[in-house]
Amino acid sequence: MKALIETFRKAPERVFLVGLELKSRSTWDLQDSLAELEELAASAGGEVIGNGTQKLDTPVSSTFIGTGKANEFASQCRAENVDTVIFDDELSPAQSRNLEEVFQCKILDRTALILDIFAQRARTREGKLQVELAQLQHLLPRLTRFWGHLSRQKGGIGMRGDGETQLETDRRRVQDRIARISRELEEVRQHRLTQRAGRQRNLWPLASIVGYTNAGKSTLLNQLTGAATLAEDMMFATLDPTTRRLRLPTNQNVLLTDTVGFIRKLPHRLVESFKATLEEVVQAELLLHVVDLSHPQAEAQILAVNGVLEEIGAAGKPTLMVFNKVDRFESRELLHQYLERFPGAVGISAKTGEGVAELMVELGAMLRPVREFLDLSIPHEASSIIAKLHAVAQVVERDYSGETARFKARIPPHLRSEFSCYVVPELTES
Ligand SMILES: Nc1nc2c(ncn2[C@@H]2O[C@H](COP(=O)(O)OP(=O)(O)OP(=O)(O)O)[C@@H](O)[C@H]2O)c(=O)[nH]1
Ligand SMILES: [Mg+2]
Incomplete structure (x- = not known):
């Protein structure tokens, strides 16, 4: 992914788009969808030099589009010196791999493209962590399947032991990284909650x-x-x-x-x-x-x-x-x-x-x-209600010392019914 961004930075990558017109497609017709994909590609720094489409009832499981069409687009791409082919829908790991073989160039799908743009735009630590998490999660099933594919060939020349171990290590490393990022994001989230508490005082x-x-x-x-x-x-x-x-x-x-x-x-x-x-x-x-x-x-x-x-x-x-x-x-x-x-x-x-x-x-x-504040009285043991209140409402006062927990909070109108039985009947205006 990083390498991809680097190439886009150096010179505009020559991009070819592929879209499938499925029976199920309704509000957006294919051309509008491709126009949007072209905007996305341009936002990522690519230069779109053309596109190809096909009408099908359902995607082909091995190559997403039909093999004949794939070959036709592939020779068009070779003639036009295309660096990257971007599909308008999410490809399975196997489809990406097969298409890479047919096209002999980089194959991306909409998801990878969006992730790539996000990676370029992220500025804050939280933004970067979120993008990396999404990228790793996009990568993980691809590693898993790759690993499954190799394990079937166990015993083949050059595949004895090592390949499998390596991939399993990679997989574990990705999982570890996912866990670490999730923990870091949780920390950032806690920090944000503290900030929000400050804001609530406002x-x-x-x-x-x-x-x-x-x-x-x-x-x-x-x-x-x-x-x-x-x-x-x-x-x-x-x-x-x-x-x-x-x-x-x-x-x-x-x-x-x-x-x-x-x-x-x-x-x-x-x-x-x-x-x-x-x-x-x-x-x-x-x-x-x-x-x-x-x-x-x-x-x-x-x-x-x-x-x-x-x-x-x-x-x-x-x-x-x-x-x-x-x-x-x-x-x-x-x-x-x-x-x-x-x-x-x-x-x-x-x-x-x-x-x-x-x-x-x-x-x-x-x-x-x-802006209306409500007084609430919630039994101490109803901890899930108390947690929910803090998640959705702006709690400005809390008192856990009495027989019930008391709160003063502003609850979004559409969620008020969930708390109505805890509301103490005297309303106060802010
Ligand atoms: N003509 C016109 N252009 C507008 C108007 N509002 C925004 N734009 C243009 O639309 C483009 C997108 O505007 P942004 O404010 O970046 O849009 P955004 O919704 O924040 O977009 P993202 O952050 O990318 O999701 C810019 O080129 C703006 O100058 C408007 O009222 N009239
Ligand atoms: Mg914006």
Whole structure:
């Protein structure tokens, strides 16, 4: 992986893309999917010189695409001096290996490409650890199968003992490293929890900016708070979360976090590895879902973002839909359609600042119910409820000395029902 980044840095690698049109493919057609893959490849520093597609009912188990097509694309790639072939879907370890033999060049899939971009973007220790964890987890099954494949040939010339032992050592080493990184990430997470406790003393609610990659999340954070977050026309410009305070015209304060963009076909284990970063999203009382309305696949991107939110357990939070890049439109017809479908949504241009004042008004209105504190009385033995409270709520006071544990906390409205039986009936406003 490191070597790959190095080559991309030196000279643009010549890249060929391959996509499969499956019967099951629905909202995104193949060309849109490949256009996105091309953007990803460009973001990784590659130069796309062409692509090839095939229509199939299901992928071929040995080579993903049909052998005939594979050979045809391979000779095209040889003629064009292609360095790397990137497949739009995740390949099995065996498929990658077989395809490498056919193409005689480097074969990557979408997952490896995304991981590669993440590796280039990670700045903080936590970001780097998360990327390495995801990369190792991507690697491990490949090592396992390779090992299985070699063990079948046990006794073959040059394979006696050593190969197997070496691979087993490699596998163990990868597993050890995974364990060590997981431990380190846990430490970073503890540190973050301490920081969060500090933030809780501020009593400021937390809002998280979410959205598809390149939707304009960082531009919006910059526009709202003057933060100098990297905003660029490339995918996954942001990897590590940035949090800034925003003071609304009503003098309410809110902490806004800009974080990693979402993308469709985000491999599950990648989402897993980024749990720590995405924790900001899970903890937030409010989400700002930024949509690039000028993108032809805006609708499908909204669905992809909602899918990831669901996966990380952040679905159903109060969400302000923010339709961005309205400056790109001559007619406002499309915007009006979306605003009608999503009541309370706003149309803005994070770039020019249009609509941002209205956004702040909406944000203020949404924050009001969120800022309500509840008094809770929870039996000491209900430790899982107490743990859950700390995981999802902003706990500002705690007292374990009485017959029950007492807390003062702000619970996101959509989770209140889970704690309703512990609420002490006198509500206090902050
Ligand atoms: N025309 C126009 N361009 C915008 C607007 N908002 C953002 N952009 C551009 O869109 C591109 C992506 O913006 P970012 O703010 O980096 O997007 P992001 O959502 O943070 O992207 P990632 O961090 O990569 O997920 C940049 O080139 C911005 O200049 C807008 O309102 N209008
Ligand atoms: Mg960004």
